[in-house]
Amino acid sequence: MSTAELGSRERQPMVNEGKVEALRRRLSGTLVRPGEQGYDAARAVWNGMIDRRPALIVYCANRQDVTEAVSFARMTGILTAVRSGGHNIAGASLCEGGLVIDLSRMNHVTVDPIIRTARAEGGALLADLDAATQVHGLATTTGVNSDTGLVGLTLGGGIGRLGRKHGLTCDNMVLAEIVTADGQVLNASEHENVDLFWGLRGGGGNFGIVTAITYRLHPLGPTVLAGSVVYEWKRVRDALRLYAEFSAAAPDALCTDAALITMPDGNHGFAISAFYAGSMDEGERVLRPLRQAFTPIADRIGPMSYAQLQKAGDGSFPRGHRFYWKAQFLRQIGKAAADALIDLFPSVPSPKSFFVFQQVGGAIGRVPRAATAYANRGAAYDSFPVAIWTDPAADEANMSWAREMYRALRPFAMDGVYVNNLGDEGDDRVKAAYGENYDRLVTLKRKYDPDNFFRLNQNVRP
Numbered sequence: 001m002s003t004a005e006l007g008s009r010e011r012q013p014m015v016n017e018g019k020v021e022a023l024r025r026r027l028s029g030t031l032v033r034p035g036e037q038g039y040d041a042a043r044a045v046w047n048g049m050i051d052r053r054p055a056l057i058v059y060c061a062n063r064q065d066v067t068e069a070v071s072f073a074r075m076t077g078i079l080t081a082v083r084s085g086g087h088n089i090a091g092a093s094l095c096e097g098g099l100v101i102d103l104s105r106m107n108h109v110t111v112d113p114i115i116r117t118a119r120a121e122g123g124a125l126l127a128d129l130d131a132a133t134q135v136h137g138l139a140t141t142t143g144v145n146s147d148t149g150l151v152g153l154t155l156g157g158g159i160g161r162l163g164r165k166h167g168l169t170c171d172n173m174v175l176a177e178i179v180t181a182d183g184q185v186l187n188a189s190e191h192e193n194v195d196l197f198w199g200l201r202g203g204g205g206n207f208g209i210v211t212a213i214t215y216r217l218h219p220l221g222p223t224v225l226a227g228s229v230v231y232e233w234k235r236v237r238d239a240l241r242l243y244a245e246f247s248a249a250a251p252d253a254l255c256t257d258a259a260l261i262t263m264p265d266g267n268h269g270f271a272i273s274a275f276y277a278g279s280m281d282e283g284e285r286v287l288r289p290l291r292q293a294f295t296p297i298a299d300r301i302g303p304m305s306y307a308q309l310q311k312a313g314d315g316s317f318p319r320g321h322r323f324y325w326k327a328q329f330l331r332q333i334g335k336a337a338a339d340a341l342i343d344l345f346p347s348v349p350s351p352k353s354f355f356v357f358q359q360v361g362g363a364i365g366r367v368p369r370a371a372t373a374y375a376n377r378g379a380a381y382d383s384f385p386v387a388i389w390t391d392p393a394a395d396e397a398n399m400s401w402a403r404e405m406y407r408a409l410r411p412f413a414m415d416g417v418y419v420n421n422l423g424d425e426g427d428d429r430v431k432a433a434y435g436e437n438y439d440r441l442v443t444l445k446r447k448y449d450p451d452n453f454f455r456l457n458q459n460v461r462p
């Protein structure tokens, strides 16, 4: 059974009214049920394709609420989803007829600027972490859309601009606090529950509800060199070759993502967004080839605030729109792969959609593959078509385009897939996501969640 089916197919037990009201009374946070005020807003997630009606949504105010909700779910046998930022592409954090344990109100971040760590509660968004850390001129790797859930992102790995210099988000995890399926509260670090600490760095939401993570921070900003250049479509082959060569030779401090896009005037184009985690002068020098090889039609690279940069992509992913993507990792972008994408891209049905390369490598690739549960260390790019549209009647056309783009690139791609970008794609893809670490994750799952209580995720079966 796959993620989305798990969310909708399981028959749910009748939950006794008295038990629900008793739970409500015990919570410091709130409980929302169908028919109650705010229910429709409470069941909305980022992807407008996901339309499910949970029986109960618990907004936890603190860790005690999380343990109350878990013990209620164990007692009643109700299917349980865990939600932080609500960004999962397949809507794994929302279930039909079940319980949603929502941590979005637990979003406090505290920073220790002396030892350079930040402790973020389980429902913090990327923006919450960036806001709190940038006050001290500090940062750690996170993703490119500031209202993504930080813990959801971290548990699957965490790919972002600082990754090539400082590793994945999960590589910067120092301590995780977790409520397990039996209601225990555990710490996981290099010193405590070391096996669990290994599994939480890439094994997704399989082992429990993470109520807080402490991260290692690094000096950065507040001003950094970043921005994008855009090339016109008639130069797309040259521009994509330039990107492939330029990014392959990049120093760790440089991260470049790129996208085939449709511009506001309706023409297609190719955009490279660059970020340099170092001095301005050095960055200007490193980025010169992007401007000099041939002239871009737009050049918006310059000094900007890191916190602002981290929000710059938000407009490209409007909450509530319909989204579909299929991701795969690449070791390089060869000519045949580039040609296949360039030939197919113009059939894109929606001008909001794009095809993106997200650069990884650098420090991410130097962490030994068995050191954490995150398996795909050898990749140079994550790559995927991002289909975005609003009309449900256009679902098939948009999803078909994305699938064709994915298929066109398949012969050139690696076997693995980024667990956080995996949709409802079946067991083989789940195994591909965890790769050679899968068996060890199964052993861990048997220890910490033998009944598979936490199963609405890219599931490791005990």
Ligand SMILES: Cc1cc2nc3c(=O)[nH]c(=O)nc-3n(C[C@H](O)[C@H](O)[C@H](O)COP(=O)(O)OP(=O)(O)OC[C@H]3O[C@@H](n4cnc5c(N)ncnc54)[C@H](O)[C@@H]3O)c2cc1C
Pocket: 046, 082, 083, 084, 085, 086, 087, 088, 089, 091, 092, 093, 103, 122, 123, 142, 143, 144, 145, 147, 148, 149, 150, 151, 152, 153, 154, 155, 156, 157, 158, 159, 160, 204, 205, 206, 208, 209, 210, 211, 317, 420, 421, 456, 457, 458
């Ligand atoms: C617009 C957009 C941009 C993105 N950009 C990036 C990016 O740049 N880099 C990157 O690495 N990823 C990126 N992602 C993918 C993102 O990391 C995943 O979707 C991630 O799961 C989002 O976490 P969430 O808390 O927002 O999601 P939710 O839907 O709330 O949760 C998803 C799953 O995460 C688990 N989970 C969430 N919170 C907890 C918790 N506190 N304890 C235990 N399990 C939990 C659960 O299994 C849950 O089903 C992006 C996603 C979107 C939609």
